[in-house]
Amino acid sequence: MENDLILVEKKMHSHSSDYHTNLQQALDHLIASGGKRLRPVLALLVGKMLGAETERVITLAAAIELLHTATLVHDDLIDGSLLRRGIPTLNSEWSPAATVLAGDFIFARAAELAAETESIDVMKIFARTLSTIVTGEINQLFSRKRVANRQEYYKRINAKTASMFVLATKATALLSEANGEVIHNMEVYGYHVGMAFQIVDDILDFTGEQVTVGKPVASDLRQGIITLPAIYYNELHPDDENMQAVLDGNFYNDLLMTNLINSIRNSDVIEKSMNEARNFIEKGVDTISEFPFSAERDALIDFAEYVVDRDI
Amino acid sequence: MENDLILVEKKMHSHSSDYHTNLQQALDHLIASGGKRLRPVLALLVGKMLGAETERVITLAAAIELLHTATLVHDDLIDGSLLRRGIPTLNSEWSPAATVLAGDFIFARAAELAAETESIDVMKIFARTLSTIVTGEINQLFSRKRVANRQEYYKRINAKTASMFVLATKATALLSEANGEVIHNMEVYGYHVGMAFQIVDDILDFTGEQVTVGKPVASDLRQGIITLPAIYYNELHPDDENMQAVLDGNFYNDLLMTNLINSIRNSDVIEKSMNEARNFIEKGVDTISEFPFSAERDALIDFAEYVVDRDI
Numbered sequence: 353m354e355n356d357l358i359l360v361e362k363k364m365h366s367h368s369s370d371y372h373t374n375l376q377q378a379l380d381h382l383i384a385s386g387g388k389r390l391r392p393v394l395a396l397l398v399g400k401m402l403g404a405e406t407e408r409v410i411t412l413a414a415a416i417e418l419l420h421t422a423t424l425v426h427d428d429l430i431d432g433s434l435l436r437r438g439i440p441t442l443n444s445e446w447s448p449a450a451t452v453l454a455g456d457f458i459f460a461r462a463a464e465l466a467a468e469t470e471s472i473d474v475m476k477i478f479a480r481t482l483s484t485i486v487t488g489e490i491n492q493l494f495s496r497k498r499v500a501n502r503q504e505y506y507k508r509i510n511a512k513t514a515s516m517f518v519l520a521t522k523a524t525a526l527l528s529e530a531n532g533e534v535i536h537n538m539e540v541y542g543y544h545v546g547m548a549f550q551i552v553d554d555i556l557d558f559t560g561e562q563v564t565v566g567k568p569v570a571s572d573l574r575q576g577i578i579t580l581p582a583i584y585y586n587e588l589h590p591d592d593e594n595m596q597a598v599l600d601g602n603f604y605n606d607l608l609m610t611n612l613i614n615s616i617r618n619s620d621v622i623e624k625s626m627n628e629a630r631n632f633i634e635k636g637v638d639t640i641s642e643f644p645f646s647a648e649r650d651a652l653i654d655f656a657e658y659v660v661d662r663d664i
Numbered sequence: 665m666e667n668d669l670i671l672v673e674k675k676m677h678s679h680s681s682d683y684h685t686n687l688q689q690a691l692d693h694l695i696a697s698g699g700k701r702l703r704p705v706l707a708l709l710v711g712k713m714l715g716a717e718t719e720r721v722i723t724l725a726a727a728i729e730l731l732h733t734a735t736l737v738h739d740d741l742i743d744g745s746l747l748r749r750g751i752p753t754l755n756s757e758w759s760p761a762a763t764v765l766a767g768d769f770i771f772a773r774a775a776e777l778a779a780e781t782e783s784i785d786v787m788k789i790f791a792r793t794l795s796t797i798v799t800g801e802i803n804q805l806f807s808r809k810r811v812a813n814r815q816e817y818y819k820r821i822n823a824k825t826a827s828m829f830v831l832a833t834k835a836t837a838l839l840s841e842a843n844g845e846v847i848h849n850m851e852v853y854g855y856h857v858g859m860a861f862q863i864v865d866d867i868l869d870f871t872g873e874q875v876t877v878g879k880p881v882a883s884d885l886r887q888g889i890i891t892l893p894a895i896y897y898n899e900l901h902p903d904d905e906n907m908q909a910v911l912d913g914n915f916y917n918d919l920l921m922t923n924l925i926n927s928i929r930n931s932d933v934i935e936k937s938m939n940e941a942r943n944f945i946e947k948g949v950d951t952i953s954e955f956p957f958s959a960e961r962d963a964l965i966d967f968a969e970y971v972v973d974r975d976i
Contacts, residue, residue: 463775464791486772
């Protein structure tokens with residue numbers, strides 16, 4: 353597994369010879385600074401469990417992680433984010449023009465690797481996932497941001513996060529000889545683990561410490577993005593004037609914002625949100641538990657449980 | 665043919681139901697305002713000549729034209745262009761964030777359609793072409809712009825234009841039962857016609873009238889982008905001070921720029937450049953002429969000749 357992950361990294365770095373040096377350095381930096389590789393880990397575990405050819409799974413895992421990286425490059429540019437995981441973003445150092453093109457280039461590389469799997473079904477879900485992610489972002493951009501609505505929220509985190517987890521689990525299953533039911537179950541597992549992952553991420557945005565998370569506490573709320581803890585808080589405290597001010601978009605008092613964040617942190621909406629994440633995980637674990645025993649199946653159960661137990 | 669082109673248009677507009685209205689309107693506007701559809705015409709002719717399944721060729725043609733559209737959306741954003749073909753660009757009306765995402769979305773739609781052709785070989789060349797185009801733009805962005813070098817120029821217009829013509833001819837050939845030699849010949853034809861097309865475009869940038877071309881005369885030179893007529897002019901007049909000033913990047917005098925543009929327009933470098941374009945076309949026509957007679961083969965010969973005869 354460790355070894356396969358190293359091969360995924362290597363595949364992500366692979367390239368033709370005629371890139372501009374600046375681009376190569378930026379890519380190497382972006383890839384090297386990239387998170388926990390959860391999507392490749394998922395793909396590798398599913399691939400091993402279902403007996404898919406390792407080399408193709410490694411290629412797919414690299415393609416998925418590059419797709420993820422490309423969307424982050426454009427996201428950070430759009431949001432004007434200067435740090436990700438505590439490391440300077442590409443747009444903090446490059447011009448907007450170069451950042452747009454670097455993202456496009458990584459999309460292209462991701463598509464090239466996806467095509468290397470030789471599976472047209474993989475290409476279809478790959479393209480569909482990119483479309484889902486981007487549509488979600490466009491909807492968010494054009495919609496009134498400050499909506500405290502659980503259904504909207506679930507739609508948003510599905511597009512933003514769960515769709516890519518589904519890509520990792522389902523597309524990998526498509527590389528195996530698995531039948532339709534198994535493929536469907538891998539989709540169900542990926543969806544629920546992905547949803548839980550994003551909910552926990554949104555909880556950690558409130559409960560984490562700046563130094564651990566690498567960005568200010570409640571950075572979403574500060575930008576007017578309403579995630580599950582804030583939605584629950586708004587449902588339970590419809591009269592909280594600070595919350596209403598955030599939703600109305602006229603909240604610029606730092607002290608009151610800190611008070612509101614503390615109210616949310618110290619209320620039971622954090623636990624309620626965690627329960628919601630646990631519900632998703634439970635469904636994911638139930639689905640995967642039906643598979644015959646294997647070390648990978650158990651690792652996928654552990655993976656799901658890690659998603660709700662982590663503190664970073 | 666007319667009818668098939670209408671089906672390509674329809675396919676380009678096709679979509680799932682959950683787009684944001686703004687995005688749909690922008691897409692419809694972008695697609696409706698889109699040029700001469702040369703790439704789809706090429707794909708349809710090659711497809712018919714080689715007996716590829718019409719529906720798949722239509723899907724591929726729509727995918728290629730959307731890929732072309734997506735690259736233009738990001739290009740115009742990067743260049744800050746406000747008009748294309750005399751029509752306001754997306755970035756002239758939308759925020760940079762929305763324009764980046766709209767381009768990404770069109771990439772995704774293009775990839776979805778390409779995958780619908782069910783050909784992994786098509787997907788591979790599709791992804792490769794996007795990579796070539798973007799790499800070319802990045803190289804240009806990071807390199808010193810003002811280079812009067814023919815080899816650099818050919819490399820640049822191959823990445824920018826010929827690669828997409830090759831996509832239209834070669835990927836379509838891949839959808840047919842054609843053998844390797846035929847596929848190679850379609851690549852050769854597409855490459856030479858594409859190179860000629862861009863050279864003629866670059867000539868028209870000098871010789872066309874603003875009202876016809878929809879942008880200022882010699883807009884490339886004004887931006888410090890050195891195309892074939894200027895390269896020839898520089899070779900023939902190494903002592904022209906205005907030209908040297910442009911190459912040195914310190915040329916901000918409008919009157920002198922107009923003089924330089926007029927010198928280039930009225931010199932024989934226009935004819936020299938046209939001859940270069942004709943050389944490319946000749947090779948393209950030679951290649952296609954070896955095919956057995958068919959109405960489509962002759963239309964492809966006409967297409968090549970149109971490329972150098974057009975005045976817009």
